[in-house]
Amino acid sequence: xxxxxxxxxxxxxxxxxxxxxxxxxxxxxxxxxxxxxxxxxxxxxxxxxxxxxxxxxxxxxxxxxxxxxxxxxxxxxxxxxxxxxxxxxxxxxxx
Amino acid sequence: xxxxxxxxxxxxxxxxxxxxxxxxxxxxxxxxxxxxxxxxxxxxxxxxxxxxxxxxxxxxxxxxxxxxxxxxxxxxxxxxxxxxxxxxxxxxxxxxxxxxxxxxxxxxxxxxxxxxxxxxxxxxxxxxxxxxxxxxxxxxxxxxxxxxxxxxxxxxxxxxxxxxxxxxxxxxxxxxxxxxxxxxxxxxxxxxxxxxxxxxxxxxxxxxxxxxxxxxxxxxxxxxxxxxxxxxxxxxxxxxxxxxxxxxxxxxxxxxxxxxxxxxxxxxxxxxxxxxxxxxxxxxxxxxxxxxxxxxxxxxxxxxxxxxxxxxxxxxxxxxxxxxxxxxxxxxxxxxxxxxxxxxxxxxxxxxxxxxxxxxxxxxxxxxxxxxxxxxxxxxxxxxxxxxxxxxxxxxxxxxxxxxxxxxxxxxxxxxxxxxxxxxxxxxxxxxxxxxxxxxxxxxxxxxxxxxxxxxxxxxxxxxxxxxxxxxxxxxxxxxxxxxxxxxxxxxxxxxxxxxxxxxxxxxxxxxxxxxxxxxxxxxxxxxxxxxxxxxxxxxxxxxxxxxxxxxxxxxxxxxxxxxxxxxxxxxxxxxxxxxxxxxxxxxxxxxxxxxxxxxxxxxxxxxxxxxxxxxxxxxxxxxxxxxxxxxxxxxxxxxxxxxxxxxxxxxxxxxxxxxxxxxxxxxxxxxxxxxxxxxxxxxxxxxxxxxxxxxxxxxxxxxxxxxxxxxxxxxxxxxxxxxxxxxxxxxxxxxxxxxxxxxxxxxxxxxxxxxxxxxxxxxxxxxxxxxxxxxxxxxxxxxxxxxxxxxxxxxxxxxxxxxxxxxxxxxxxxxxxxxxxxxxxxxxxxxxxxxxxxxxxxxxxxxxxxxxxxxxxxxxxxxxxxxxx
Numbered sequence: 012x013x014x015x016x017x018x019x020x021x022x023x024x025x026x027x028x029x030x031x032x033x034x035x036x037x038x039x040x041x042x043x044x045x046x047x048x049x050x051x052x053x054x055x056x057x058x059x060x061x062x063x064x065x066x067x068x069x070x071x072x073x074x075x076x077x078x079x080x081x082x083x084x085x086x087x088x089x090x091x092x093x094x095x096x097x098x099x100x101x102x103x104x105x106x
Numbered sequence: 107x108x109x110x111x112x113x114x115x116x117x118x119x120x121x122x123x124x125x126x127x128x129x130x131x132x133x134x135x136x137x138x139x140x141x142x143x144x145x146x147x148x149x150x151x152x153x154x155x156x157x158x159x160x161x162x163x164x165x166x167x168x169x170x171x172x173x174x175x176x177x178x179x180x181x182x183x184x185x186x187x188x189x190x191x192x193x194x195x196x197x198x199x200x201x202x203x204x205x206x207x208x209x210x211x212x213x214x215x216x217x218x219x220x221x222x223x224x225x226x227x228x229x230x231x232x233x234x235x236x237x238x239x240x241x242x243x244x245x246x247x248x249x250x251x252x253x254x255x256x257x258x259x260x261x262x263x264x265x266x267x268x269x270x271x272x273x274x275x276x277x278x279x280x281x282x283x284x285x286x287x288x289x290x291x292x293x294x295x296x297x298x299x300x301x302x303x304x305x306x307x308x309x310x311x312x313x314x315x316x317x318x319x320x321x322x323x324x325x326x327x328x329x330x331x332x333x334x335x336x337x338x339x340x341x342x343x344x345x346x347x348x349x350x351x352x353x354x355x356x357x358x359x360x361x362x363x364x365x366x367x368x369x370x371x372x373x374x375x376x377x378x379x380x381x382x383x384x385x386x387x388x389x390x391x392x393x394x395x396x397x398x399x400x401x402x403x404x405x406x407x408x409x410x411x412x413x414x415x416x417x418x419x420x421x422x423x424x425x426x427x428x429x430x431x432x433x434x435x436x437x438x439x440x441x442x443x444x445x446x447x448x449x450x451x452x453x454x455x456x457x458x459x460x461x462x463x464x465x466x467x468x469x470x471x472x473x474x475x476x477x478x479x480x481x482x483x484x485x486x487x488x489x490x491x492x493x494x495x496x497x498x499x500x501x502x503x504x505x506x507x508x509x510x511x512x513x514x515x516x517x518x519x520x521x522x523x524x525x526x527x528x529x530x531x532x533x534x535x536x537x538x539x540x541x542x543x544x545x546x547x548x549x550x551x552x553x554x555x556x557x558x559x560x561x562x563x564x565x566x567x568x569x570x571x572x573x574x575x576x577x578x579x580x581x582x583x584x585x586x587x588x589x590x591x592x593x594x595x596x597x598x599x600x601x602x603x604x605x606x607x608x609x610x611x612x613x614x615x616x617x618x619x620x621x622x623x624x625x626x627x628x629x630x631x632x633x634x635x636x637x638x639x640x641x642x643x644x645x646x647x648x649x650x651x652x653x654x655x656x657x658x659x660x661x662x663x664x665x666x667x668x669x670x671x672x673x674x675x676x677x678x679x680x681x682x683x684x685x686x687x688x689x690x691x692x693x694x695x696x697x698x699x700x701x702x703x704x705x706x707x708x709x710x711x712x713x714x715x716x717x718x719x720x721x722x723x724x725x726x727x728x729x730x731x732x733x734x735x736x737x738x739x740x741x742x743x744x745x746x747x748x749x750x751x752x753x754x755x756x757x758x759x760x761x762x763x764x765x766x767x768x769x770x771x772x773x774x775x776x777x778x779x780x781x782x783x784x785x786x787x788x789x790x791x792x793x794x795x796x797x798x799x800x801x802x803x804x805x806x807x808x809x810x811x812x813x814x815x816x817x818x819x820x821x822x823x824x825x826x827x828x829x830x831x832x833x834x835x836x837x838x839x840x841x842x843x844x845x846x847x848x849x850x851x852x853x854x855x856x857x858x859x860x861x862x863x864x865x866x867x868x869x870x871x872x873x874x875x876x877x878x879x880x881x882x883x884x885x886x887x888x889x890x891x892x893x894x895x896x897x898x899x900x901x902x903x904x905x906x907x908x909x910x911x912x913x914x915x916x917x918x919x920x921x922x923x924x925x926x927x928x929x930x931x932x933x934x935x936x937x938x939x940x941x942x943x944x945x946x947x948x949x950x951x952x953x954x955x956x957x958x959x960x961x962x963x964x965x966x967x968x969x970x971x972x973x974x975x976x
Contacts, residue, residue: 015504016516045503089519091726096515098678103511 013100017093018043018081027057027082028073034062036071047075494565501569510689537562660753661720663711670717674724676702681730696734703731705739705746712753713746720755722775725782732786740790741799748806751816751825761819762878770885776821784824791832797850800836804829804857813864817872823901830861831904858908862916865905869920872898892948895928899955906962914963921959925967928956933970 018040027037028049035058038051050072056065463471488496506512537559661667680699687694704714718724732740751757756779759765759772768776791800807813807826816822833854874882879893902921906914918925932952935945956967966975 012506012512013515016513019513019516020519089522092515092518092522094723095518095678095682098675099511099514099682102679102682 012045013096014047015043015045016096017088018047018049021081021083021087024084024087026051026087028078029080029082030073030077031079032077034058034065036065036073038071041070044075047078049073049075049078049081497562497565498569498572501566502572505566505569510686537566660712660755660758661717664714664717664753665710670714670721670724673702673704673714674718674721674727677718677724677727677731681727681734684734685730694734696736696739699731699734700739703743705743713750715743715746716750716753717755719747719779719783722778725779728783728786732790737794741795744787744790744803745806748803748825748829749810751807751822752811754821757816757819757822760821761815762874763815763818766875766878767881768878768885773882773885779821780824784821784828787825788828791828795832797833797836798853800829800833801850801853801857804833804861808857808860808864813861814868814871817865817868817901818874820897823872824897826861827897827901827904830858830908831900834904834908837908854908862905862909862913866916867920869902869917870924872901873921873924892931892951896951896955896958899959903959903962906959918963925956925960925972928952929967929970929972936970 021040022042024040025037026040027035028051029035034056036051036054036056038054040049041052042050050070052070054065054068054071056062059066509517661670664670665673677699680696680702684694684696684699703718704710707714719728735743747754756776759768760776765772804826807816807829813826817826837851837854873895874893883893902917906917909917929952932949935949935952953967960967960972961975964975965972967973
C-alpha cells in the first residue's frame with residue numbers, strides 16, 4: 012500500500028511517465044489504484060515525431076505494469092515522511 | 107441441465123464441428139493450448155454452471171452477441187469453440203418447454219442460414235427487383251395481427267432497406283450498408299444473440315417468449331440489430347466458405363458491402379402469412395436433418411407457445427421496453443426512419459413517401475449506430491446489485507479502516523500540506539474519485555450526481571467494512587470463494603505485499619556479540635598497527651588517539667557498524683510506534699525507546715549512542731526522540747554525550763587537526779549536526795536545565811576529554827561555548843532572583859579554572875590553519891571569500907565573560923596576534939575600494955566578530971585601532 016499511498020498524494024499534479032516501450036508522456040495524474048494503474052489527463056508526448064498518433068490523445072489510462080518510471084519534481088516528495096512510511100510498512104509486515 | 111443451458115450430453119464442440127465442416131482442420135491452428143490447463147480446484151460445480159459440453163478455455167460471451175467487436179478476432183481463430191451469448195441462452199432457457207431437447211449445439215445454429223443461403227445464392231440478383239412489390243404487402247398482415255412479431259420486423263426491415271435503396275440502382279444498392287437506424291431500435295428487448303442465430307427464419311417464435319421472460323426483469327433493452335453487427339469483411343468470407351463460418355453465429359451475419367444476405371429470405375417470408383410459419387419451421391428442419399440438436403433453440407419457441415404469448419406479451423413489452431430506452435437517434439436531425447416500435451408500426455405507411463437517405467447520412471447513422479452497439483452490447487448483463495457488489499470489492503482493495511497504518515504517507519502528507527486531519531474527508535475523496543473512475547459521475551439518466559455520490563459514499567463505507575473483515579476471512583475458505591469472483595487473486599502477491607525486487611534472506615538474529623567480536627578483532631589489528639594500547643584508560647581519549655582513529659574504529663568500538671545501524675532502525679521504529687500511540691490518544695511508553703538508545707549501556711568502549719550520532723539519520727531522529735524522553739533521561743543522555751565528545755564523529759571531521767581537508771559531505775554533516783543536535787542542546791539548556799546540571803555537563807567534558815583537541819573542531823568549540831555562556835547567563839540571571847548558593851559559585855569557579863587551565867597556552871590552536879580555511883571556502887563554494895571565524899570569537903568572548911581579569915589578560919596575550927591579523931585583513935579590504943559593498947560588508951564582519959570578544963573586556967576595534975569602549 013506504500014506506493015499506492017504515495018501516488019495518491021500526486022493526484023492533480025503534473026508528472027512525466029516513462030513507459031517500458033520508451034514512450035514518455037507528460038500529463039496531470041488524475042487517479043491511481045492499487046495496481047498503480049494511472050489515469051492521465053491533458054497528456055503530451057515528449058516525442059511527437061516518433062509517436063504522432065499520441066498527439067491527438069488527450070487522456071489516457073495506463074496499466075501500471077507498463078510503466079517504467081514516473082518522473083517527479085523534487086518538491087512533490089517528502090523524503091523524510093517517505094522514509095517513515097517505508098519503516099511503518101516494514102513494521103506492519105513483520106507483525 | 108446446466109445453468110447456462112449448454113449441451114449436457116457431453117459432445118465436444120470439435121466433434122460437432124467436424125460434422126458440419128468440410129475443411130480439414132490444422133491441428134496447430136486449432137489447438138489453443140487447452141491441454142495445458144490444469145484442473146483447478148472448486149471445479150465441482152462447473153458442469154452445473156456451464157454445462158458439460160463447455161471446453162476448458164472456452165471464450166464465453168456474456169453479452170448479447172459479439173457483433174463487430176468480436177467478429178474480427180473470431181474469424182482469426184475459427185476452429186475455436188464459437189463464442190456463445192449466454193445471456194440470450196439463459197433467457198431462452200427460462201422458457202424452455204418440457205419437450206425441448208437438452209443441450210445446445212452451437213455449431214448447428216447456422217444451419218438454417220446455410221440452407222437459406224444455398225437456396226438463394228443463385229437468384230439473389232434477380233430477386234431484388236421483383237421482391238419490392240410483394241414486400242409492401244407483407245407488413246400489413248403483420249400489423250393486423252396486432253403483434254409485431256419478428257417475422258414482421260424482419261420483413262419490414264427489409265422493406266425499409268429496399269425503400270432506402272430506391273430508386274433501385276444496382277451500384278447504389280451494392281454500396282448500401284445494411285444498417286438501418288430505424289429498425290436498429292425496433293427489436294428492443296431482444297437479446298441480439300438470438301437474432302444472429304436465427305436470422306429471419308426462426309425468430310418469430312423466439313421473440314414473444316423473450317418478452318415474457320420474467321427471469322430478467324431488469325434486462326435493459328438491447329436495441330441491437332443483426333445487420334449492424336456485421337463487419338464488411340465478413341460477407342466475402344461467408345460467401346467463400348459458408349460451411350466453415352457457419353460455426354460462428356456472428357460471423358455468418360449478413361454483409362454490409364454487398365447485397366444483404368437477408369434478401370434471399372424475402373421470397374420465403376414475405377409470401378408466408380404468419381400462420382404458415384410452423385411449416386416453414388419444419389421445412390427448415392428438413393434442411394438440417396443431420397443436426398437435430400439445433401432444435402434447442404427452435405423447439406422452445408414452438409408455434410403454439412408463440413401463438414399463445416405473442417399477441418399479448420409482445421405488444422405490452424414493446425410499449426414497455428420502448429420508454430426507458432435511450433434512443434439516441436431522436437436527437438439527430440436525420441430524416442430518419444422510425445426508431446420506436448410505435449413509429450415503426452406506422453412505418454410501413456410512411457414508407458411510400460419517405461425520401462431515401464443520402465450516403466453521408468447513412469454513414470453517420472452507421473457510425474453512431476456502431477457506437478451505440480458497442481455501448482449496449484453488454485448492457486444489462488449485470489444488475490445494479492451486481493455492480494454494487496463488484497464496486498464494493500474493488501473499493502475494499504483501496505480503502506482501509508486503519509489509514510494511519512496502511513495509508514500512512516498519504517494521511518500524514520495531507521496533514522502536513524493542509525494542516526488538517528483528512529481522516530473524515532478521506533473516504534469522501536475516495537468516493538468521488540471512484541465515481542469519476544466508474545463513469546457514473548453523470549448520475550445516470552436523471553443526472554442526479556448527488557445521488558450517485560451518496561451511493562458511492564455508502565459503497566465506500568461498506569467497502570471499509572469488507573476491508574475490515576478481510577484479514578479474518580482470509581483464513582477461511584469463504585474468502586477465497588468470494589475473491590475469486592473478481593478474478594484470481596494471488597495469495598503471495600497483491601497490492602498489500604507486492605513482489606519484491608530485492609529478497610533479503612532472513613537468517614538468525616544477527617547477534618551483536620558475534621559482530622562485536624569480529625569487529626573488535628579488526629579493531630585490535632588496527633589499533634596495534636598504530637601502536638595504541640586498547641586497554642589504556644577507556645573513557646579517556648588522547649589527542650593522538652582521536653587523530654588516528656577513523657570513523658570505522660570508533661564504530662567498531664561501540665558494537666560495530668551493523669549493530670549501530672540496526673539500533674538506529676530500532677529507534678526509528680520505537681519513535682514511530684510512540685507517535686502512533688500519541689495520535690490514537692494513548693499514553694506513550696518510552697521505556698523501550700530509552701533502551702534502544704543504549705545511553706546507559708557501559709558494555710562498549712564507546713557508547714552506542716555516540717555512534718548513533720555519527721549517522722545522518724541518527725542525528726535526524728533526535729528531535730523526535732526528545733519529545734518522548736523525560737527530563738532525567740535527557741540529562742543522562744546529554745551527560746553521556748559530553749562525556750564521550752571526543753569520539754563523536756562530527757567532532758573528528760570538524761577538527762582541522764584530524765580532518766585537514768574536509769570534503770563537502772563532511773562540511774554538510776557538520777551543518778546538519780549544528781542545525782539539529784546543537785539546537786536541541788541549546789533549547790534544553792536554556793529552557794529546563796539547572797545550573798548544577800550545566801556544571802556537570804561541563805565537568806564531563808573537561809574530565810573525560812582532551813579539551814584542547816575538542817576546541818580545534820568547530821563543533822566542539824560551539825558546544826563548549828554554549829555550555830559556558832549558558833552558565834554565565836544563569837549566574838547573572840540568578841543574581842536577580844534567587845542567589846546561587848556558595849557551593850554553586852565555588853563549583854563554577856573551580857570548573858572554569860580547570861577548563862581554562864586545560865586551554866591555557868593552547869588557545870591559538872583553536873584557530874584553524876590558513877590552508878584549512880582556504881580549503882573550506884573552496885569546497886563550500888560560497889560567495890564569501892573569507893572563512894567565517896565568528897564561532898571562534900564567540901567562544902573567546904564567552905570565555906572572557908566568565909573569567910576574572912587575569913584570565914582575560916592571558917586570553918588577550920595569547921590571541922593578540924590573531925586580533926591584529928584580523929584588523930590588518932579588515933584594513934586591507936578597506937584600502938583598495940571602499941565602495942564595493944561586498945568588501946565593505948566583509949570588513950564590517952571582521953570588526954563585528956572581533957568586537958564580540960573585545961567588547962567583553964571593555965574594548966572596541968574600529969578603523970584599525972583598538973580603543974576603550976565608552
